[in-house]
Amino acid sequence: MKSKIMPPAVLTVICVMVCSLLVLAHNMTYVDNTGVLTDEMKKGCEEIFGEGSYEIVTEKKDHDTVPVDFGVKQINSVITDKKNRRCIFELTWDGYAKGGLHLMIGINDENKIEGLYFLSVGETPGLGAKVAQKDYYEKFSGLSVESDIEAVDNMTAATYSSKGLKEACEKALEIYTVHKGELLDE
Amino acid sequence: MNDGKRTLYEFTKGIIKENPVLVTLLGMCPTLAVTVLAENGIGMGLATTFVLVCSNAVISLLKGVIPKAVRLPCFIVIIAGFVTFIDFMMKGYLPGLHSALGVFLQLITVNCIILGRAEAFASRNSVGRSVLDGLGMGIGFTLALFAMGSVREILGLGSWLGMKIPVLSEKPMTIFIMPAGGFFVLGCLIALVNKLANRRPPKEISCDNCPNASMCSGQCRSREGV
Numbered sequence: 001m002k003s004k005i006m007p008p009a010v011l012t013v014i015c016v017m018v019c020s021l022l023v024l025a026h027n028m029t030y031v032d033n034t035g036v037l038t039d040e041m042k043k044g045c046e047e048i049f050g051e052g053s054y055e056i057v058t059e060k061k062d063h064d065t066v067p068v069d070f071g072v073k074q075i076n077s078v079i080t081d082k083k084n085r086r087c088i089f090e091l092t093w094d095g096y097a098k099g100g101l102h103l104m105i106g107i108n109d110e111n112k113i114e115g116l117y118f119l120s121v122g123e124t125p126g127l128g129a130k131v132a133q134k135d136y137y138e139k140f141s142g143l144s145v146e147s148d149i150e151a152v153d154n155m156t157a158a159t160y161s162s163k164g165l166k167e168a169c170e171k172a173l174e175i176y177t178v179h180k181g182e183l184l185d186e
Numbered sequence: 187m188n189d190g191k192r193t194l195y196e197f198t199k200g201i202i203k204e205n206p207v208l209v210t211l212l213g214m215c216p217t218l219a220v221t222v223l224a225e226n227g228i229g230m231g232l233a234t235t236f237v238l239v240c241s242n243a244v245i246s247l248l249k250g251v252i253p254k255a256v257r258l259p260c261f262i263v264i265i266a267g268f269v270t271f272i273d274f275m276m277k278g279y280l281p282g283l284h285s286a287l288g289v290f291l292q293l294i295t296v297n298c299i300i301l302g303r304a305e306a307f308a309s310r311n312s313v314g315r316s317v318l319d320g321l322g323m324g325i326g327f328t329l330a331l332f333a334m335g336s337v338r339e340i341l342g343l344g345s346w347l348g349m350k351i352p353v354l355s356e357k358p359m360t361i362f363i364m365p366a367g368g369f370f371v372l373g374c375l376i377a378l379v380n381k382l383a384n385r386r387p388p389k390e391i392s393c394d395n396c397p398n399a400s401m402c403s404g405q406c407r408s409r410e411g412v
Contacts, residue, residue, distance in 0.1 A: 018267035029278035
């Protein structure tokens, strides 16, 4: 009887002890970085608009503080500089690869795209990844209307990535137009 | 062998004579995957050393309590616990290194060096000896990874520990940071260690000249019916 009970009992005790110690270790080392702007994101904001006091817009959801996404799962965070009335969307959009475009889109007070900044590109090197070249994405600066964005030529051999980039710009403009007052505390 | 010499031997054997990477050829996956940079080699080596020392100590402490039937699941749970702990620590305090090591950090759990030492040594020896064995094996593993990482980084990227090396950094040989370069450097290091240890191919293969003898205790011979 003892030989049947002992092995699972010992294994269970060891599992429980290890799990308890891990819960302790997790609580000791966990750092809540919700709403904290990373160095790379800060660099992106400054590249688009220049110096400013940028912060991630957060909201309370089920007792937790989370970045606002307006129900769009591709929006990771919305960063604002309320003093200078600037807004930047950080999005992960599908290009040819799922979630291949991780970028920031800056929109100015005139509802126009100020600039783009790529945080990472998971598209095919030499093909889809070409949309992250400055001479291509700069074509979106100053655009504010969907038809103008659609009129930008797709990058050769990077059609899906170009389409993804256009969709991301259109969605950012759409969300900004609807929620501008809320984002900039008007 | 007297007690003092034996204790010293438990510590030093893992560094050259029974080096887990260059002699017993264990833990090849992380060795080839993370040694693109010397810094990654040190990080991976130290994380593995920590897990080796701690798991050896705990397994040696519990060797009288753990029933034989469930010894392997128990060892894995203990090892996985320490791996998760080091994962939390690295994520919190060294996020750059954490993302560079990627999935290979969690895969320390199934690293055959750790389970091998737990089964072959820690479950049969005292806590002190098990800790020394883990420390020696860990240092041997770290040195091997650091050496491989250094060679690959210098030749493949033209830098060492992030410092640019003149001439080499202008036209690095990128093959060395590819998998093929990893195998090539590993082969060269194994040859170098064999030369340094003046090791020659045995005339007859037996338990006396097998580096894995301590782990298998002659089980392979009984299986083969020799």
